[in-house]
Amino acid sequence: MAQRNTGKLLATQGYVVGIEISGSGSRQSVALADLNGTILRRTRRPLEYVPDAATVLTIIDEMIAEVASPEQLKEGRLLRIGVAIGGLVDAAQGIVRTLHHAHGWDNYPLQDYFEKKFAVPCIIDNNANAAALAEVQYGSGKGERNVLYVGLGRGIGGGLVVNGHIYHGSSCTAGEIGHLFVKEDGPRCSCGKTGHLEAIVSAQAIVRTMIGLSVEHPETEAALRRVTGARAERVTVLQIFQLAAEGDVVALHVVNEIYTYLGIALANIVHLINPGMIILGGSVAQVGAPLLEPLRKRLQELCLPAAFEALHIVQSSLGSEADLMGAVTLALQDM
Ligand SMILES: [Zn+2]
Numbered sequence: 001m002a003q004r005n006t007g008k009l010l011a012t013q014g015y016v017v018g019i020e021i022s023g024s025g026s027r028q029s030v031a032l033a034d035l036n037g038t039i040l041r042r043t044r045r046p047l048e049y050v051p052d053a054a055t056v057l058t059i060i061d062e063m064i065a066e067v068a069s070p071e072q073l074k075e076g077r078l079l080r081i082g083v084a085i086g087g088l089v090d091a092a093q094g095i096v097r098t099l100h101h102a103h104g105w106d107n108y109p110l111q112d113y114f115e116k117k118f119a120v121p122c123i124i125d126n127n128a129n130a131a132a133l134a135e136v137q138y139g140s141g142k143g144e145r146n147v148l149y150v151g152l153g154r155g156i157g158g159g160l161v162v163n164g165h166i167y168h169g170s171s172c173t174a175g176e177i178g179h180l181f182v183k184e185d186g187p188r189c190s191c192g193k194t195g196h197l198e199a200i201v202s203a204q205a206i207v208r209t210m211i212g213l214s215v216e217h218p219e220t221e222a223a224l225r226r227v228t229g230a231r232a233e234r235v236t237v238l239q240i241f242q243l244a245a246e247g248d249v250v251a252l253h254v255v256n257e258i259y260t261y262l263g264i265a266l267a268n269i270v271h272l273i274n275p276g277m278i279i280l281g282g283s284v285a286q287v288g289a290p291l292l293e294p295l296r297k298r299l300q301e302l303c304l305p306a307a308f309e310a311l312h313i314v315q316s317s318l319g320s321e322a323d324l325m326g327a328v329t330l331a332l333q334d335m
Pocket of ligand 1: 198
């Protein structure tokens with residue numbers, strides 16, 4: 001029956017599990033996918049607190065049992081596990097170096113943990129690296145060889161795909177663009193140093209700056225209360241962009257800082273690696289055109305024409321799925 005040996009048939013002969021662990025460890029997702037990368041089942045467990053590593057892994061074990069029960073695996077067995085995690089990862093050694101927003105993860109042998117537990121190969125990597133690979137295979141970056149993925153969420157991650165492969169650097173810190181230095185005497189970063197991009201342009205930093213500055217501007221305070229239903233502390237980046245569009249002076253200043261410092265960081269990266277595409281992902285990127293258009297203009301001003309003309313700046317098409325799809329993509333690598 002040689003004619004039945006098609007890719008489609010292959011896709012039913014086994015499964016992979018993709019696991020997403022956020023930088024704070026408080027948002028986990030687990031997916032069961034076929035060998036085409038199609039997610040068949042998924043589950044999420046958002047927590048209201050920052051758990052330690054042992055708690056996260058206990059929860060993930062339950063989630064894997066939920067999506068990959070013997071009943072769900074009846075057409076094939078589990079072949080691999082991929083993990084995308086929001087911290088510093090030594091992908092070659094399979095070790096989590098550290099998570100800046102959580103505890104209990106320093107030098108954690110995560111690959112070993114899953115391989116022993118499930119007796120299948122496991123591939124782990126930083127979440128932005130994984131998302132970059134997923135965007136190149138399934139999302140906005142399809143067909144591109146040299147791509148920078150920028151994850152603008154609670155923290156800032158970056159993933160670099162060069163010639164179709166994740167570029168890790170000498171000690172797996174390549175692409176850690178949240179820690180690019182962009183502002184002399186700038187605010188303190190999650191890593192403990194000052195003036196880093198993440199301390200200015202992450203969702204958390206944007207909201208903190210907006211709320212901090214609004215205290216001295218009664219009109220902005222009133223506007224914040226209006227858009228948040230009197231819960232200013234819950235203001236979102238999208239709402240801040242809306243206030244800027246309405247002409248709120250403080251929101252305009254905050255939004256302008258985003259263009260300025262993200263622009264500096266990206267222009268410097270463009271001249272170093274000459275990417276064909278920069279993909280903006282994470283919650284801040286969901287703002288869409290009001291973020292992308294001014295940023296494009298800014299990069300045009302800052303970059304050599306030969307570098308800018310080769311560059312597309314786009315929004316992630318995988319959106320909030322990018323990290324989970326990244327984990328699945330890791331599991332399917334070279335399969
Ligand atoms: Zn930093």
